[in-house]
Amino acid sequence: MTGGSTPKDPAPKDRASRTASGAQTAIRLGTRASRLAVAQSQDIADRLAKVSGRPVELVTVTSEGDTNRASLASLGGTGVFASALREALVAHEVDVLVHSLKDLPTAPYPGLTIGAVPKRADARDVLVARNGATVETLPEGATVGTGSPRRAAQLRADRPDLDVVDIRGNIDTRLARVEDDLDAIVLAAAGLGRIGRLDAATELLDLGFWPSAPGQGALAVEIRADEDDRNLLAALRKIEHAPTRLTVTAEREILAKLEAGCSAPIGATAVIDAEMLLVSATVYSPDGSEYRTASHAAMLDGSAQDRLDEALSVAGRVADELLENGAAELADLPATSGPGTDEPDTGHTAGPGLATPAE
Numbered sequence: 001m002t003g004g005s006t007p008k009d010p011a012p013k014d015r016a017s018r019t020a021s022g023a024q025t026a027i028r029l030g031t032r033a034s035r036l037a038v039a040q041s042q043d044i045a046d047r048l049a050k051v052s053g054r055p056v057e058l059v060t061v062t063s064e065g066d067t068n069r070a071s072l073a074s075l076g077g078t079g080v081f082a083s084a085l086r087e088a089l090v091a092h093e094v095d096v097l098v099h100s101l102k103d104l105p106t107a108p109y110p111g112l113t114i115g116a117v118p119k120r121a122d123a124r125d126v127l128v129a130r131n132g133a134t135v136e137t138l139p140e141g142a143t144v145g146t147g148s149p150r151r152a153a154q155l156r157a158d159r160p161d162l163d164v165v166d167i168r169g170n171i172d173t174r175l176a177r178v179e180d181d182l183d184a185i186v187l188a189a190a191g192l193g194r195i196g197r198l199d200a201a202t203e204l205l206d207l208g209f210w211p212s213a214p215g216q217g218a219l220a221v222e223i224r225a226d227e228d229d230r231n232l233l234a235a236l237r238k239i240e241h242a243p244t245r246l247t248v249t250a251e252r253e254i255l256a257k258l259e260a261g262c263s264a265p266i267g268a269t270a271v272i273d274a275e276m277l278l279v280s281a282t283v284y285s286p287d288g289s290e291y292r293t294a295s296h297a298a299m300l301d302g303s304a305q306d307r308l309d310e311a312l313s314v315a316g317r318v319a320d321e322l323l324e325n326g327a328a329e330l331a332d333l334p335a336t337s338g339p340g341t342d343e344p345d346t347g348h349t350a351g352p353g354l355a356t357p358a359e
Contacts, residue, residue: 024053025054026056027048027054027096028057029044029045029059029095029097029098030061030085030093030094030096030097030098031059031060031085031097031098032060032062036100036170036171036191037098038058039194040098040100040219041098044096044118044219044221044239045058048239051234051239052232059093061085061088062084082097082099082104085097086112089222089223089224090224095223095227095229096221096222100215100219100220101216101220101248102188102212102213102218104222111225112222112224112225113222113224114220114222115221115223116221116236116237116239116240117219117220117244117245118219118221118239119244120247120248121193122190122204123189123212123217123269124188124205124207124210124217125151125186125187125189125212125216126192126204127185127201127202127203128178128184128185128186128200129142129183129184129202132202133184133202133203134202134203135155135158138162138183138184141161142162142184143165143183144162144164144183144185144186145164145166145167145174145177145182145184145185145186146165146185146186147166147168149265149286150213152164152166152286153265153284153291154284156287156288157288157289157291167185171191171197186205188212188213188216188217189201189217190217211268211282212267212268213267214248214251214252214255214266214281215252218244218248221239246270246272246277246308247270247271247272248270249308250311250312250315251268251270251279253311253312253319254268254315254318254319255268257316257320258319258323258327260334264333265284265286265331266281266282266283266284266331267284268282268318269281270311270315275299275300276297276299276300277298277299277300277311278297279297279315279318280295281293281294281322283331284330286331290330291330292325294318294319296314296317296318296321297314298313
């Protein structure tokens with residue numbers, strides 16, 4: 001079900017008592033109005049409805065990122081899409097939010113936590129180009145659009161002859177530009193897949209050379225930290241995917257340790273292979289002329305919390321090595337807490353409650 005406006009909410013205590021009594025109170029899921037946001041929110045809504053036995057309503061919330069057409073970097077990064085949604089959640093206007101995890105700032109948001117991280121979709125980027133072109137076969141001087149400083153740096157590193165331009169707009173708007181004023185664009189495979197347009201991709205970019213944004217392909221279901229709706233909390237546990245939480249926790253911890261924003265030129269990849277967690281990250285200069293890469297691994301065993309702690313530890317070692325090798329200066333990051341500095345560790349963890357599923 002969808003709704004275009006925010007309903008008047010009863011007093012929080014009244015709502016909680018109705019839920020606790022077993023009444024079929026609808027779960028209100030806040031979402032942006034874009035086609036992609038609605039598609040991924042509806043997917044989670046359907047899953048929550050199935051496991052909770054309750055109706056789930058989509059409530060549209062407009063963010064600054066939806067109305068301001070300036071570049072994401074000038075607006076402070078992709079976190080601008082999350083702020084209005086989070087304000088609605090804190091105000092009890094909605095009960096849960098669904099975010100693209102790559103767009104969620106790593107800094108904790110007061111009063112909120114990540115209630116579930118469902119199974120991750122494809123983490124890769126894709127090229128969508130005229131005439132079925134790949135990055136290698138694009139003509140010299142081809143114009144390629146992206147709103148991501150990381151993707152721009154990667155393109156310039158591989159093909160310095162390309163004309164890489166900053167673009168904004170929803171997926172359909174970007175795709176249309178390939179037939180208009182651009183030769184190609186770079187997008188997330190997961191986003192195209194969620195709106196049924198993965199067929200538009202002319203090349204899937206390998207994570208080895210083209211590491212994607214920390215958390216790309218994963219969704220985060222955010223709730224209030226003091227949520228006491230037992231039915232909702234139980235439903236969230238059922239859609240939680242522990243391996244995905246482990247890998248995105250590691251990737252986002254690197255971002256947090258580097259004190260970098262969502263739009264920083266950083267790619268990170270974490271995978272689990274035979275109980276071995278492999279974590280790597282690359283930091284690029286904006287023009288793609290230089291980059292620094294670090295990789296570490298660890299065996300996963302023990303309790304769920306032990307495994308999450310190990311993921312944070314491995315990510316910390318990756319971030320420390322990047323800082324030792326000058327990544328902060330290379331990408332003009334504010335991070336100064338790596339080995340060899342006098343600054344204390346910031347104590348960041350991989351986002352608001354990300355390392356600990358809702359109980």
